[in-house]
Amino acid sequence: MPRSADFIEIESRLGAHNYKPLGVVLTRGQGVWVEDIEGRRYLDCLSAYSAVNQGHCHPRILKALTEQAGRLTLTSRAFHNDQLALFYEELATLTGSHKVLPMNSGAEAVETAIKAVRKWGYEVKGVPAGQAEVIVCADNFHGRTLSIVSFSTDEEARGNFGPYTPGFRIIPFGDADALEAAITPNTVGFLVEPIQGEAGVIIPPTGYFKRVREICTRHNVTLILDEIQTGLGRTGKLLAEEHEGIEADVTLIGKALGGGFYPVSAVLSNTAVLGTLKPGQHGSTFGGNPLACAVAREAMKVLVEEGLIENSARLGEYFLEELRGIRSNVIQEVRGRGLMLAIQFHPEAGGARQYVEALRQRGLLAKDTHEHTIRLAPPLVIKQDEVDWALEQIEAVLTE
Numbered sequence: 001m002p003r004s005a006d007f008i009e010i011e012s013r014l015g016a017h018n019y020k021p022l023g024v025v026l027t028r029g030q031g032v033w034v035e036d037i038e039g040r041r042y043l044d045c046l047s048a049y050s051a052v053n054q055g056h057c058h059p060r061i062l063k064a065l066t067e068q069a070g071r072l073t074l075t076s077r078a079f080h081n082d083q084l085a086l087f088y089e090e091l092a093t094l095t096g097s098h099k100v101l102p103m104n105s106g107a108e109a110v111e112t113a114i115k116a117v118r119k120w121g122y123e124v125k126g127v128p129a130g131q132a133e134v135i136v137c138a139d140n141f142h143g144r145t146l147s148i149v150s151f152s153t154d155e156e157a158r159g160n161f162g163p164y165t166p167g168f169r170i171i172p173f174g175d176a177d178a179l180e181a182a183i184t185p186n187t188v189g190f191l192v193e194p195i196q197g198e199a200g201v202i203i204p205p206t207g208y209f210k211r212v213r214e215i216c217t218r219h220n221v222t223l224i225l226d227e228i229q230t231g232l233g234r235t236g237k238l239l240a241e242e243h244e245g246i247e248a249d250v251t252l253i254g255k256a257l258g259g260g261f262y263p264v265s266a267v268l269s270n271t272a273v274l275g276t277l278k279p280g281q282h283g284s285t286f287g288g289n290p291l292a293c294a295v296a297r298e299a300m301k302v303l304v305e306e307g308l309i310e311n312s313a314r315l316g317e318y319f320l321e322e323l324r325g326i327r328s329n330v331i332q333e334v335r336g337r338g339l340m341l342a343i344q345f346h347p348e349a350g351g352a353r354q355y356v357e358a359l360r361q362r363g364l365l366a367k368d369t370h371e372h373t374i375r376l377a378p379p380l381v382i383k384q385d386e387v388d389w390a391l392e393q394i395e396a397v398l399t400e
């Protein structure tokens with residue numbers, strides 16, 4: 001019987017070392033729990049970077065997947081299929097969108113949005129050819145493609161991948177005045193995360209997005225909200241934009257849209273922006289395939305019908321309050337919204353990784369980010385007694 005160490009050795013020998021995973025080899029999952037090949041159980045507090053909001057192997061999504069997989073999986077967009085229209089209808093109704101463009105990964109959705117707003121800029125706004133600018137924020141995370149890393153401020157993500165795609169301006173996150181100052185007649189879009197996830201769950205000041213919305217409208221700049229991580233219930237609302245009562249012009253979703261089973265992403269917009277894309281100008285062999293659509297349709301139904309968004313709001317608030325009550329001299333700050341939470345440690349506490357390792361020993365899987373922060377983002381199906389159990393482990397580790 002191979003042991004964890006054997007799998008890890010083979011991965012290390014044959015795989016590119018573009019990740020530094022914790023030393024667990026998982027073999028099954030159900031709800032919030034996963035199990036390694038030695039039979040140890042863990043509470044998953046990462047949820048595959050929020051792609052497993054509905055919990056591991058959700059039975060309803062599994063059923064939708066297997067039923068569709070036995071019928072029709074891939075047609076390409078050269079033909080219609082009988083799932084895509086229903087996916088459009090249900091997603092548009094759920095999110096109040098007029099147009100949908102299906103892709104696969106989050107990064108593809110981001111790339112799609114950049115292409116679409118550039119085209120909108122030239123064809124609708126009247127920006128001179130080749131001059132379109134998109135404003136983005138420092139410490140952003142939007143994916144790993146060349147154009148996206150071109151406007152990253154993380155040297156690890158960006159270094160030695162040039163030459164870089166031009167046409168981006170970087171401003172501080174959470175600073176509406178900086179946005180207004182950066183806008184020029186050639187600005188076509190402002191691409192921003194409602195809460196910066198990979199940066200360590202950075203929540204902007206209250207009122208920021210209200211002002212951003214107003215500034216973008218006044219300057220005819222497309223507001224593109226990357227809700228790939230914050231969307232679909234993670235922050236206690238269907239979309240995080242609802243916390244400030246605003247509406248983006250373009251919304252990007254991915255991750256949990258596939259219910260943890262299948263990569264599905266989408267660009268949601270009004271007709272003006274997505275309407276600029278004509279046949280032959282954008283696409284993907286797998287985007288909008290019937291298997292993806294069937295999975296996503298069920299994943300959305302599960303979120304709504306099982307009250308996962310409300311659960312995220314309620315237990316997120318409880319989790320945050322209880323975390324704030326932990327008396328530990330290594331904690332600098334605890335923050336979060338819904339079940340998107342983070343503990344930031346004092347710089348002199350020696351790095352977050354040691355706490356992640358200690359939590360793993362106690363059966364809780366979480367991920368360190370940016371050296372001094374641990375992100376906590378369990379599946380939204382988590383129950384109160386499971387939150388209490390997680391809190392016990394966290395308290396034990398941080399007060400040891």
Ligand SMILES: Cc1ncc(COP(=O)(O)O)c(C=O)c1O
Pocket residue numbers: 049105106107108110141142143144193197198226227228229230254255
């Ligand atoms: C906000 C945000 N945008 C985009 C992405 C990229 O998504 P993917 O890894 O599916 O390409 C991520 C992934 O973590 C993300 O958090």
